[in-house]
Amino acid sequence: MAETIISTKDLHLYYGQNEALKGINLTLNEGEITALIGPSGCGKSTFLRCLNRMNDLIPNVTTTGSVLYKEQDIFGPKTDIVDLRKEIGMVFQQPNPFPFSVYENITYGLKLKGIKDKEQLDQIVEESLKAASVWDDVKDKLHASALNLSGGQQQRVCIARVLAVDPAIILLDEPTSALDPVSSGKIENTLLELKGKYTMVIVTHNMSQASRISDKTAFFLNGDLIEFNKTKNIFLEPQEKQTDDYISGRFG
């Protein structure tokens, strides 16, 4: 039986008066990839950002309900946000490496964690870049600016940066939508290789991407979670008419 790693209970989120999430109950299992799908504006990114309290950075946001990570409510007083975001890392739509070298991008979070030993840093840099399948591309330019890499390479460096601090969960908000098909394919392969070791949640508009890489799929519509099931079931035998309409392109 797969173990639950994070679950939301009656999660509501309001931007001012606008209710963007309307009571979401969702349980994610360790080591699985879950795809969040649904038309634009239905709350996928908002939900994703709840999982590591990224919405705290947005003014005028009210959240009710709970997000239990390893059985503790992340909105509770015991949560250290910096630690939480190391354990639950995030990769964004636009590759956003820091304007430093590749090496410094990867060691940034490690130095914040107090790791200073050069040998240890070198080792984690190599391991993280290898795990993100970008080592061969960058091993000869570790000290050149990450901004000089291609978009796809930058995105894989961003994944390596998240991996370096040893997260449990990786949140990915449309990580390939700004990339060409070859780079997107490389990211997908990277995610498949990381599956099992990390729990991943990916927002995607690309139905074939969701069906290729995810174990489970959650379909959102207007702030509601309409259907959540094994990806195969969602795509082959959706239980709800709205899911069927969406995946067969009748709206959205």
Ligand SMILES: Nc1ncnc2c1ncn2[C@@H]1O[C@H](COP(=O)(O)OP(=O)(O)OP(=O)(O)O)[C@@H](O)[C@H]1O
């Ligand atoms: N920072 C914000 N301030 C105010 N309203 C917001 C903010 N971010 C999102 N919203 C609103 O919340 C709702 C859900 O948006 P969200 O970005 O979560 O949807 P989405 O499903 O991820 O959309 P997309 O697929 O276009 O990225 C929308 O009505 C959106 O306008």
